Amino acid sequence: MGRPRTPLLDRERITTTALEIVDAQGEFSVPQIARRLGVQTGSVYHHVDGRDGIVELLRERIAQRIDITALDIRPWDAALMTWARSYRAAFAAHPRAIPMLMTSPVRAPRVLEQYERAVTLLLEAGFPLPDVMPVIVALENLVLGSALDLAAPETMWEIADDAATPRLAEALDAIGDNRADRAFELALEGFLRHARHMLDTQAQA
Template sequence: MSGPSLYNHFRTKDEILEAVADSVSALVDLSMFEDARDWRTALHEWAVSYRAALRDHPNIVPVLARGPGRRPAALRLADAVYGAMVEAGWPPAQATSVGALMRYFIMGSALGSFAGGFVDDASAYDPADYPHLGQAHLLAEQQEKIDERAFEAGLTALLDGLALQYEQARATT
């Protein structure tokens, strides 16, 4: 399909971007919210699926970051997360915060690569200026592994913190 022929189906560039964003949202697996998985396991599996979709389509992340708008797949995603948290016993206001927090974390992790931000030129990291970056030029070649490990570490820390909040919320009800 040529660029101009897209405008036979969409009136504006924004409509095209919204359609692409919704198709990426539709790639996110939501099945973990449809069975008996506990909220923490479901959030973990959903976050991994969501991040994978964003990693495969990084140029659409800024559009997705604006929120679901009227995109059906994005609204189903928000509904699934919120509904699962409320059904698990999260108070509605906290369920909203959990969904927002998870989106912030996942979107942020998809916006760029920590390891990919370092050039693979050892001379860029003069020990006189950067005494602790002597191996930084090697980070780019390990980009995927480093970024995946960082995402998992952050996700675990985030879920650990949410588990504490969940127990506190349950104790006060």
């Protein structure tokens, strides 16, 4: 028999299958991937560097949706704002992957390239080297927390008796639509305002 035109197994199919499982249940195992693809577990290991390798493939797949060209924008704060919005949108599409990726070291070369460009952006803007990673990590915390918030129910506070918490009830009634988006933009502007202040303080020192 001739060889099949399409390989039965490759890294793309493994990544797609792993992401489908993570989107459904928040985790995956290599045997689950193998069963879904109709192959032996050992066959999966022929294409990837174990479970950690699959995690990094997932990180790369999700990060492909982040607009890395945003980091070429100037000034630096406009670049971070655009990058943050794109970063949030990419992870909001796969919120159940966030806890897994946040607790696993970043090794994927394409993802490390984004960090390299973000570090370069901040250094060129004048941030001291010791402040660069805290600024990036703080922005990531904001972005990923908001991506999880987008996956939450629109109504997160259920009040059985308005009389018991009248101010809260009024505030919830007044919030309107797009709660998560409004909260994200508020937090992002606050973050950037503080980062600008850090930079101004450094310049005056």
